[in-house]
Amino acid sequence: MAEKTIAGLPGKGISLWLDTTVQTDFSPLDGDIRTEIAVLGGGIVGILTAHLLREAGRDVVIVEGRRIVSGVTGHTTAKITSLHGLIYHHLTKAFDPQKARIYAEANQSAIESYARMVREKGIDCDFRRLPAFTYAEEAKDLDAIRREVDAALSLGLAASFVQPTDLSFPVQGAVRVEDQALFHPRKFLLALAQEFDRAGGRIFEETRALEIRTGHPATVETDRGKIRADHVVLATHFPFFDPHFFFARMYPKRSYVLAVRIGGEVPQGMYYSTSQPFHSLRPHPLEGEDILLVGGENHKTGEGGSTAERYRKVEEFARKHFKVRSIEYRWSTHDPVTTDRVPFIGSPLFRNIHVAAGFGGWGMTHAMVAATLLRDKIAGVENPWSRLYDPARISFTGAGSFVKENLDAAVHLIKDHLLPPGHLDPGTLAPGQGRIATVGGRKRAISRDRQGVLHTLSPSCTHLGCIVSWNDAEESWDCPCHGSRFDSAGRVIHGPAVRDMSPKGGDK
Ligand code: FES
Numbered sequence: 357m358a359e360k361t362i363a364g365l366p367g368k369g370i371s372l373w374l375d376t377t378v379q380t381d382f383s384p385l386d387g388d389i390r391t392e393i394a395v396l397g398g399g400i401v402g403i404l405t406a407h408l409l410r411e412a413g414r415d416v417v418i419v420e421g422r423r424i425v426s427g428v429t430g431h432t433t434a435k436i437t438s439l440h441g442l443i444y445h446h447l448t449k450a451f452d453p454q455k456a457r458i459y460a461e462a463n464q465s466a467i468e469s470y471a472r473m474v475r476e477k478g479i480d481c482d483f484r485r486l487p488a489f490t491y492a493e494e495a496k497d498l499d500a501i502r503r504e505v506d507a508a509l510s511l512g513l514a515a516s517f518v519q520p521t522d523l524s525f526p527v528q529g530a531v532r533v534e535d536q537a538l539f540h541p542r543k544f545l546l547a548l549a550q551e552f553d554r555a556g557g558r559i560f561e562e563t564r565a566l567e568i569r570t571g572h573p574a575t576v577e578t579d580r581g582k583i584r585a586d587h588v589v590l591a592t593h594f595p596f597f598d599p600h601f602f603f604a605r606m607y608p609k610r611s612y613v614l615a616v617r618i619g620g621e622v623p624q625g626m627y628y629s630t631s632q633p634f635h636s637l638r639p640h641p642l643e644g645e646d647i648l649l650v651g652g653e654n655h656k657t658g659e660g661g662s663t664a665e666r667y668r669k670v671e672e673f674a675r676k677h678f679k680v681r682s683i684e685y686r687w688s689t690h691d692p693v694t695t696d697r698v699p700f701i702g703s704p705l706f707r708n709i710h711v712a713a714g715f716g717g718w719g720m721t722h723a724m725v726a727a728t729l730l731r732d733k734i735a736g737v738e739n740p741w742s743r744l745y746d747p748a749r750i751s752f753t754g755a756g757s758f759v760k761e762n763l764d765a766a767v768h769l770i771k772d773h774l775l776p777p778g779h780l781d782p783g784t785l786a787p788g789q790g791r792i793a794t795v796g797g798r799k800r801a802i803s804r805d806r807q808g809v810l811h812t813l814s815p816s817c818t819h820l821g822c823i824v825s826w827n828d829a830e831e832s833w834d835c836p837c838h839g840s841r842f843d844s845a846g847r848v849i850h851g852p853a854v855r856d857m858s859p860k861g862g863d864k
Pocket of ligand 1: 820835838851
């Protein structure tokens with residue numbers, strides 16, 4: 357995987373997970389095929405779902421637009437926990453207590469499923485059990501912490517209020533949940549993918565799914581051929597097939613991670629702060645010692661100004677709270693959040709088209725929940741968790757957020773088209789820079805890649821037409837409406853867009 361070196365930013369510009377594992381090289385699809393189940397997306401949801409289905413004796417293929425486990429899953433912080441910030445008090449208010457209990461039970465069960473798979477398959481993936489904490493640095497957040505402890509306890513979690521924690525800086529108090537877990541996600545998933553491949557499952561990389569035609573079987577149109585399948589699983593992070601208006605019920609957020617060597621004890625737990633913007637901490641073994649992954653500075657994708665500045669703020673936080681010896685890696689990630697904070701997992705309109713999305717940054721446990729639910733759904737087995745995650749649910753919780761996010765997207769769609777950008781002499785654009793500017797009287801997305809090639813593109817996102825904005829740290833075009841991302845040459849990195857941005861005027 358290519359590493360990005362940006363002047364002034366600390367660490368290698370590649371995720372630790374990608375840099376410490378080999379790149380896969382599964383062949384692309386070559387022509388039309390027929391299968392029982394087509395899983396679209398080779399991230400954690402796709403691989404787990406395909407694996408469980410294959411274990412159940414099904415004929416399954418995985419279709420990945422780029423390389424497996426290199427997208428969002430390759431850029432996670434990989435915390436396997438049922439403590440998702442402050443969630444349980446919210447759930448007990450927003451849903452009936454039974455549904456809140458299901459959320460806790462499903463996520464706890466996911467942790468045990470990982471532990472069992474690692475143990476039974478003997479996967480060497482740095483898996484270990486540690487407690488998880490949501491901590492408050494400010495006294496004003498203590499009530500929320502105590503409410504969360506009460507809610508978590510009432511739902512059966514092994515939660516407690518602790519003060520202090522083993523952090524080296526003062527905190528007011530924290531929710532602690534015992535026996536959670538963390539791992540190296542690529543080591544785990546590449547082992548599962550190999551097993552899937554050996555067992556007769558087929559993986560096609562560099563094969564982009566473009567369209568689904570419903571029916572029995574359904575047909576997936578890709579850029580390499582057609583796949584006819586009895587069932588299709590959309591594990592593409594943001595479903596590109598969207599008769600359910602997911603794009604109006606989720607909004608994308610980005611966050612940033614630094615892998616840091618510190619002096620003194622590395623905290624032995626997973627920590628997540630209540631403050632906004634949040635920060636998170638977790639240890640990971642690297643070259644004989646524990647390093648610390650410091651994350652945070654989340655913001656809505658495509659908004660919030662310079663992304664390079666976000667890394668600098670994470671570094672500032674790390675240096676303020678720890679004795680930083682060196683910064684080894686930096687990476688960022690991206691996840692959609694649903695307006696009621698519960699993911700969409702199920703088969704809402706078509707009984708043979710299944711989706712899993714909207715994990716809100718808690719994708720490790722929810723991926724296992726999704727894989728379990730979708731395996732059962734396809735087998736016709738009733739799962740008591742399914743009603744909570746039903747993508748067709750009508751939820752008035754988060755109605756304010758629903759209105760705000762859609763208004764926000766509408767404003768971007770209209771206002772960003774009307775705003776006149778400044779003029780730009782493309783000759784002044786340095787490698788790694790990009791801007792929306794007027795060229796020859798037209799609005800264009802112009803960037804110069806690291807090889808010095810100038811790309812002039814239509815600035816309209818190929819999903820629904822919002823104007824993209826330049827992400828200066830990742831050197832990508834990001835869409836503020838629903839989070840599609842494109843590289844500097846306009847090629848899709850993340851959906852919901854499936855088509856590349858249109859070149860205007862050729863590359864120079
Ligand atoms: Fe929807 Fe760009 S992601 S318009």
